[in-house]
Amino acid sequence: MAVIIFIVVLIIIIVSINSYNHKRNQELIETVTSLDRGTNSELNLILKLLKSGVNHKTIFHDLIIKKQNDKFSQVDIVLATTQGIVVIEVKDYSGWIFGNGHQNNWTQGNVRAVIEKGDDNEVVVQNYSDYYPFGMQMQGRTLSSIPYVFGYQGEFAEYDAENSLSYFEARMWDARIARWHMMDPAGQFASPYLGMGNNPVVSVDPDGRIVPIIIPIFIGAMTNAVIQNYQGNINTVGDLFGSMAIGAASGAAGYGAGAFVGGLIGTGSSLGGAIASGAISGSAGGYAGGFILGAGNSWSNGSTLNEGIQAGFSTGSKGAISGAILGGVFGGVQYMKNMAVFRKGLSELGVNASEVVPATDEFLHKARELWYSKAPMESVYKFTVENVSHNRLSIMNDNGAAAMTVPLSKGGILTGRSNVYFHHVNAFSSAKRLFHTMGHEFVHVSQFASLAGFSRSVLTPEVIDVMEYHAYNYEYTFLGSGNYGGFSSSDVLHLSTQYPDLFNSLNYMKFPWTYKANYSNPF
Amino acid sequence: MNSKIVLVLLLMFVFNSLGAQEVDINLSIKWEKKETFLKLDEDVIEVPYLKIEYKNNSNENICLKKIIHDNYYLPNSCGALINVERPVDEKVLSELDFESTIFFYDLYHHIAYDDTINENSEIELPLINVRLFNLYKLLSTQKHLDENDLGVQLKIFKYKNKPYVSYRDAVRLLSSIYNEPTSEELNYVFIEPYGTISYKVSLLGMRLTNRNFTIGIAPFMLIDSSVNSIRHLDEYYVFPDADSIYVNFAHLKSYK
Numbered sequence: 095m096a097v098i099i100f101i102v103v104l105i106i107i108i109v110s111i112n113s114y115n116h117k118r119n120q121e122l123i124e125t126v127t128s129l130d131r132g133t134n135s136e137l138n139l140i141l142k143l144l145k146s147g148v149n150h151k152t153i154f155h156d157l158i159i160k161k162q163n164d165k166f167s168q169v170d171i172v173l174a175t176t177q178g179i180v181v182i183e184v185k186d187y188s189g190w191i192f193g194n195g196h197q198n199n200w201t202q203g204n205v206r207a208v209i210e211k212g213d214d215n216e217v218v219v220q221n222y223s224d225y226y227p228f229g230m231q232m233q234g235r236t237l238s239s240i241p242y243v244f245g246y247q248g249e250f251a252e253y254d255a256e257n258s259l260s261y262f263e264a265r266m267w268d269a270r271i272a273r274w275h276m277m278d279p280a281g282q283f284a285s286p287y288l289g290m291g292n293n294p295v296v297s298v299d300p301d302g303r304i305v306p307i308i309i310p311i312f313i314g315a316m317t318n319a320v321i322q323n324y325q326g327n328i329n330t331v332g333d334l335f336g337s338m339a340i341g342a343a344s345g346a347a348g349y350g351a352g353a354f355v356g357g358l359i360g361t362g363s364s365l366g367g368a369i370a371s372g373a374i375s376g377s378a379g380g381y382a383g384g385f386i387l388g389a390g391n392s393w394s395n396g397s398t399l400n401e402g403i404q405a406g407f408s409t410g411s412k413g414a415i416s417g418a419i420l421g422g423v424f425g426g427v428q429y430m431k432n433m434a435v436f437r438k439g440l441s442e443l444g445v446n447a448s449e450v451v452p453a454t455d456e457f458l459h460k461a462r463e464l465w466y467s468k469a470p471m472e473s474v475y476k477f478t479v480e481n482v483s484h485n486r487l488s489i490m491n492d493n494g495a496a497a498m499t500v501p502l503s504k505g506g507i508l509t510g511r512s513n514v515y516f517h518h519v520n521a522f523s524s525a526k527r528l529f530h531t532m533g534h535e536f537v538h539v540s541q542f543a544s545l546a547g548f549s550r551s552v553l554t555p556e557v558i559d560v561m562e563y564h565a566y567n568y569e570y571t572f573l574g575s576g577n578y579g580g581f582s583s584s585d586v587l588h589l590s591t592q593y594p595d596l597f598n599s600l601n602y603m604k605f606p607w608t609y610k611a612n613y614s615n616p617f
Numbered sequence: 618m619n620s621k622i623v624l625v626l627l628l629m630f631v632f633n634s635l636g637a638q639e640v641d642i643n644l645s646i647k648w649e650k651k652e653t654f655l656k657l658d659e660d661v662i663e664v665p666y667l668k669i670e671y672k673n674n675s676n677e678n679i680c681l682k683k684i685i686h687d688n689y690y691l692p693n694s695c696g697a698l699i700n701v702e703r704p705v706d707e708k709v710l711s712e713l714d715f716e717s718t719i720f721f722y723d724l725y726h727h728i729a730y731d732d733t734i735n736e737n738s739e740i741e742l743p744l745i746n747v748r749l750f751n752l753y754k755l756l757s758t759q760k761h762l763d764e765n766d767l768g769v770q771l772k773i774f775k776y777k778n779k780p781y782v783s784y785r786d787a788v789r790l791l792s793s794i795y796n797e798p799t800s801e802e803l804n805y806v807f808i809e810p811y812g813t814i815s816y817k818v819s820l821l822g823m824r825l826t827n828r829n830f831t832i833g834i835a836p837f838m839l840i841d842s843s844v845n846s847i848r849h850l851d852e853y854y855v856f857p858d859a860d861s862i863y864v865n866f867a868h869l870k871s872y873k
Contacts, residue, residue, distance in 0.1 A: 475739075485714060485744045492708040493699055500697040502739045506726045509739050531700055538698045550742070551726050553695040555754045559788075561698060580785045588792040 127155035136184045227294045229269035250300050264302035280304050439464035447526045453518040455480045468607035469536045473543040476513035496521040496531040499538040503550050510546025512539045530575040537565040540605040560589050568602040639857040641672040644867035656775050670815040673808040680805045680854035681839040685818045690757040694727045696746030709751045716743050724834040752822035758787050807849045824871040836862035
């Protein structure tokens, strides 16, 4: 009883103090303006000015000014100082106001693109950019005729083009190596240089201190709810909340494991190293999240404990693979999208996934249009199974190869174009094999296209390994081929540190046709 | 022969006839008999070596870009990417019906051409480059395994008392211990006045293709146009003019 009385008295005291403070603040504001004028944000700002020592006689609120065209304009707050007049426009936005002398109006919030009206009333794009997951601008997909410092990182930081760093409140961020330049003052992760928990898809780091974990939990919850509903497993409100809880746990676990492993790997001494460590931490996160997702869904759908564990391991493995791309989320989405495209293509081609398909150019091209409509065909000169020379068949026979991509050169310089030859038996043994083979070869086509202008001598054994690693990684992760080319994580780390630039530029993630789902920063 | 090779030969002849050359680069083939270490029927294998001799005929310190960097095996540019569970291993020893019996090997670009190729148009490289690339990849990997006393062999070899290891595992082993030398000596040769320096490089890969090769390099490929001289061991070495370098061709006859 005494405890209850104590709590009640405490509440009364707190309410009284708040009430007194509120009344005092109102009196203070009324020395400048009426409480029924303007917005709460304006009144709060006036209160802040007064409390910071600004004389109430120098603050003018909610002024109406007559313009030259006899119309009126409203000004929120004007501050008279010895240095001049300060005009303050108060907005209840989280973001920034952006503009320059060429624009008629200011732009509010975070700007995705800036356009202007041209001389002939056409729309002229002045500023836009696409970004890699950790915030580095994509070359060739960025236009900045007007300097703009709030891009990928939004309102949280200013980008400094001189040193390519983003200045957050607590630290400087380097999007090229995906690491902070200073240690974490909050000490949140095993490595003090990790950003966004090493998982930019589901996390934000607003000021360089604490990464809130609520977002991955939310994403996990909503994603699993949608998937379970799509699969017909949600019939009651209880089912909905159950699936959300499983997804939330998956999101939290995936996030935590990914960040933990990312911390153990360290900071990454190069761009390639950073990419590799990101991939490995992502796979760890993907596995942990995938296990809980698979096991949880299995149990909730009535499976036994053992079946649930098996489903967990299965989904966990898939999660680890897809996680090697972007923390176990992006890869999974791409895989599902690609499988949908593959199945739709099978239907239109009138074949089954596991059956032998016709080894003709007609079938090859039709399948290509259905499965890889955005493939880089502009960089392909020959794409054939019917016109393969005896010598090429011999080479492919010797190795049991399904296809080969041959770069074209002129005067010893790679032109960026390639010929793609398919083996009439090995590549066409099943529709699925052809689907995987095509995807693998198209990665090589894009890689050779990106090497246009290089001497042929750039194609050393280790650079070939880099190219093969990315092609197998694409085939394995996005297409689910089960063939990883025998590369281990130590191989990846070795190649990425030995050839950081090429490891980065030959990555299949550099080629937009490889991902069918568009990712946009939702935060 | 294609027009580029003819042009290079002609230019070399013209430059050579203008007067005494500051640098002679003599390419020649030397054969050595070795106990067979590859999975071949022969007990003894004759291994051809390309001997590269740089002779400075001037009274100046001279430097040139190095023709070979490995000092043992030729590097080769990959002709194609083959979609196969890597690596190729013993398959590289099988006989293939290549496009030609005679090839020209460009030591600078590490590429084998034949007379079917017109370098002025957009081309594929002859398939022999794929074979050479894979052969030398395995040969040089085994060389590094032996140099580091790792006690294992790739499957195309038949050393006694060495267990087999896959190519990928071999690369993995070497990546942890093998550091590519990065000094300027890797990229240049430094020849004192009237001095001679020579290197040799194995042509075993070429010999295993059973084709004939004419091996050469254009003199201007040996000049670094970005610098006039290089400081080495507290002395300056200058690059000679391309037209004061004479290079002869070597001919490897391995076609049966």
